[in-house]
Amino acid sequence: xxxxxxPEKLLSVFKGAPVELKCNYSYSGSPELFWYVQYSRQRLxxxxxxxxxxxxxGFTADLNKGETSFHLKKPFAQEEDSxxxxxxxxxxxxxxxxxxxxxxxxxxxx
Amino acid sequence: GAGVSQxxxxxxxxKGKDVELRCDPISGHxxxxxxxxxxxxxxxxxxxxxxxxxxxxxxLPSDRFSAERTGGSVSTLTIQRTQQEDSAVYLCASSLFFRxxxxxxxxxxxxxxxx
Numbered sequence: 001x002x003x004x005x006x007p008e009k010l011l012s013v014f015k016g017a018p019v020e021l022k023c024n025y026s027y028s029g030s031p032e033l034f035w036y037v038q039y040s041r042q043r044l045x046x047x048x049x050x051x052x053x054x055x056x057x058g059f060t061a062d063l064n065k066g067e068t069s070f071h072l073k074k075p076f077a078q079e080e081d082s083x084x085x086x087x088x089x090x091x092x093x094x095x096x097x098x099x100x101x102x103x104x105x106x107x108x109x110x
Numbered sequence: 111g112a113g114v115s116q117x118x119x120x121x122x123x124x125k126g127k128d129v130e131l132r133c134d135p136i137s138g139h140x141x142x143x144x145x146x147x148x149x150x151x152x153x154x155x156x157x158x159x160x161x162x163x164x165x166x167x168x169x170l171p172s173d174r175f176s177a178e179r180t181g182g183s184v185s186t187l188t189i190q191r192t193q194q195e196d197s198a199v200y201l202c203a204s205s206l207f208f209r210x211x212x213x214x215x216x217x218x219x220x221x222x223x224x225x
Contacts, residue, residue: 044201044216086153097166098143098214102152
C-alpha cells in the first residue's frame with residue numbers, strides 16, 4: 001500500500017530563515033515523489049518532482065530511499081512561500097494513482 | 111484552453127439528499143482523479159480513471175459514493191443519502207499519462223455542505 005506522512009500540520013518560520021517540510025513515505029516498489037502547493041485562493045499545483053531534480057522557487061527535495069523520505073527545503077524563506085504544501089507519491093512504472101499526505105501549512109513571518 | 115472545470119462551486123444540501131458533482135477535464139487528458147479535501151484530513155484519494163481501463167475505486171469511503179466518466183471526458187461524482195461528515199471540498203484533477211504519472215492539473219473544487 002502507498003502511504004505518505006507529513007508529520008507537521010503547521011510550520012512557522014521567519015523570513016530569511018531556512019525551511020524544511022518533512023515527508024516520509026511507505027511503498028514497497030520504486031516510487032515517484034512530488035510536492036504540490038496551494039497558495040491562498042489559488043488551485044493546487046505542482047511544485048516539483050524528484051525525477052526532474054530541479055530547483056523551483058528556490059525549493060529542492062531529495063529522494064532518500066534509505067530513509068524513505070522526500071523532505072522539501074529552501075535555504076532562505078520568503079513571505080510569498082506561505083501556503084499549504086502536500087507531498088505525494090505514485091507507484092511509478094505505470095501505477096499512476098497519486099496519494100497525498102495530510103499537508104503542512106507553512107507560514108512565513110515578516 | 112481552459113483548465114479543469116468543476117461545478118457547482120458551492121453546494122448546500124440537507125442530510126439524506128443525493129448530490130452530483132461534475133468535472134470537465136483538460137481536453138486530451140486521459141487520466142482523471144477525484145479527491146476530497148477536508149480540515150485535518152488532508153487530501154484524500156477517492157477514485158482514478160485512466161483511459162478505457164477499469165477505474166481504481168479503492169478510495170471511495172462507502173457505497174454511497176460512486177463516479178463515472180462518460181466518453182473518456184466528463185466525470186460525475188455522486189453521493190447518495192448525504193451525511194454531515196461528507197461536508198468537504200471535492201477536487202477533480204486531470205493529467206496526461208506518459209510513462210508514469212504526469213503533472214496533475216486541479217480544478218477549483220466543489221465545496222459541499224451537508225446540513
